[in-house]
Amino acid sequence: MLILTRKGAMNSMHKIITVLLLFFFLSACSDEAVHTVYPSNTSPEIEEEIKHHDSIKGFQSVVDKNNVLVAIDIKRMSRFNKEKIEKKITKALEKKFPDKEVLVTGDLKVKWEIEKIIDQKLKSKKLTKSIEEIKSLSKEET
Amino acid sequence: MDQKQFEKIVDNQTPKTPLFMNMLKAFLVGGIICTIGQLITFFYIRFFPFTEKTAGNPTVATLVFIAMILTGTGLYKKIAQIGGAGSAVPVTGFGNAVISASLEHKTEGYVLGVGGNMFKLAGSVIVFGVLSAFIVALIKTILVKMGVVSW
């Protein structure tokens, strides 16, 4: 009887572990790559630049008179070099947009904020305002 | 009976630690705690003006707060019995160490009891955390000066 109950306990433990492991393996990321520039079809330079980088899955960008915001999706294992990649692309884009301020970042917050801008189709003044907000956010240190 | 014989008997009778099982459990418990932490981070990034860089602080505070409630209700002890290192290494373990010590010494008053003993266990975490941070920073500084790596 004792052996039986012990076996039962072991079985249920194994079951739990298998289910958990399955859960971990199956829930790998499956988001599709996006390449968005807003307002659309204004700046093909960004897409061209991003194409050169294998470690980037996709990007979302917003461009207005004075600013270029690019939120990049970096592949998981390349995230360790996040800052280097950001710097590299920033430099390259700064050359292509000499009269604009460029912000390239892999930060989730910026990505979500850009998505919001694109969703709400913000124009002119409101657009500038939220771009400024994003810029000040990403400058915060701690 | 000499010492050697005795030690042999002790070795024979000591139950073997189920190392693999313990590691697996620690991995799962630690992983679950960290997943919860990641979810909290996402929550702060999504609904509050925090970026990936800045969301760390409120996340840690929230986790310590949760650890505090779990410690106070006696649940953290039970989690730790299963999780071992998996529940001790994340910041919740640090919170648990601080809070359990202050609960324990409440009877000796707030100044000498709680204040004096709060970091009885967690104090060494702070001391060696600062020490190792210093050493790592020192090594990196030397490597940068030598030109091996850049910041």
Added chain:
Amino acid sequence: MVIKSGTIQFKENPSIASTGVVVGPMEKKSTFAESFDVILPLENEKGQTYEQANTHFIEKACKESLRKGHEKLENVDVFIGGDLVNQLSPTNFAARQLAIPFLGVFSACASSVESVILGSLLLESGNATSVLAGASSHHPSVERQFRYPLEYGTQRAGTSQWTVTAAGFALLQKHAKNAPIITHATIGRVIDGGQKNPLFMGAAMAPAARDTIERHLANTNSRMADFDVIMTGDLGKIGLSILKEMFQDENSGVILQDAGAQFYGEDKFFKAGASGAGCSAAVFFSHVFNQLKSGVYKRVLLVATGALLSPLTFQQGETIPCIAHAIECRMEKRG
């Protein structure tokens, strides 16, 4: 009368007239729960510190044994006791309340038997007519004394034992009617098996228990088979099997028992079993005492084992010296 170094024979029949055992809420799960006199529902009452609660347990156990023995507090000559908290403060504080002449003893978890030996000696020499002797331990206050804060999350190893919340005290009198008498006692030697792990007391204490049992058997010219049971205090399950293996005696399997190993039955939560000065006191003064009284056991050897470590010594890397004291109790035919 000294038979041989360390073993005392009592001629004047000091006997255990009555006992009082008070335990905490966790001990409800004990296999001996039915024999305990009082099971308190809380470790400490509201507003009480754990140390005050420990004192309360001691007082209650003393009063319980006096009540059962129909003896007045004023008639007790000496109160002997010990516990595991800082400088015996709970027992000292209980002695303040009881206001009986008091001797505090400490040999860790062996205090229970040590105090009975001292009490029997006082009765034997005619310097007292009734003595209260026993020991106590209180889980929350002892854990804090020796290990981590209560709510601190550590993984308890399979060798670790659970300090019980219990106080067991016995009223010792000469020639009490229908009561088990203490015929012999063996004072333990401090034995060091070279063990260092404070969470594996069983291995540390087993050599001390073996030494005391061996000396007792040799000094009294008896064999293991002469006893109904030889019960150690709190070796725990693993400590007990180590002790059994150390005795290459075919009787050791049945006769050698351990209060700590049996205390919580097969409950996995308590790992290797129970420990603490209250563990041996509670079991010896409830279950074993009852069995003696009802005549199931006729001759028993009670060996309380104590690990003489402090948080200071094991952090300084010292090994754990241990001690075991033994008393032999017999139940004579009624009448």
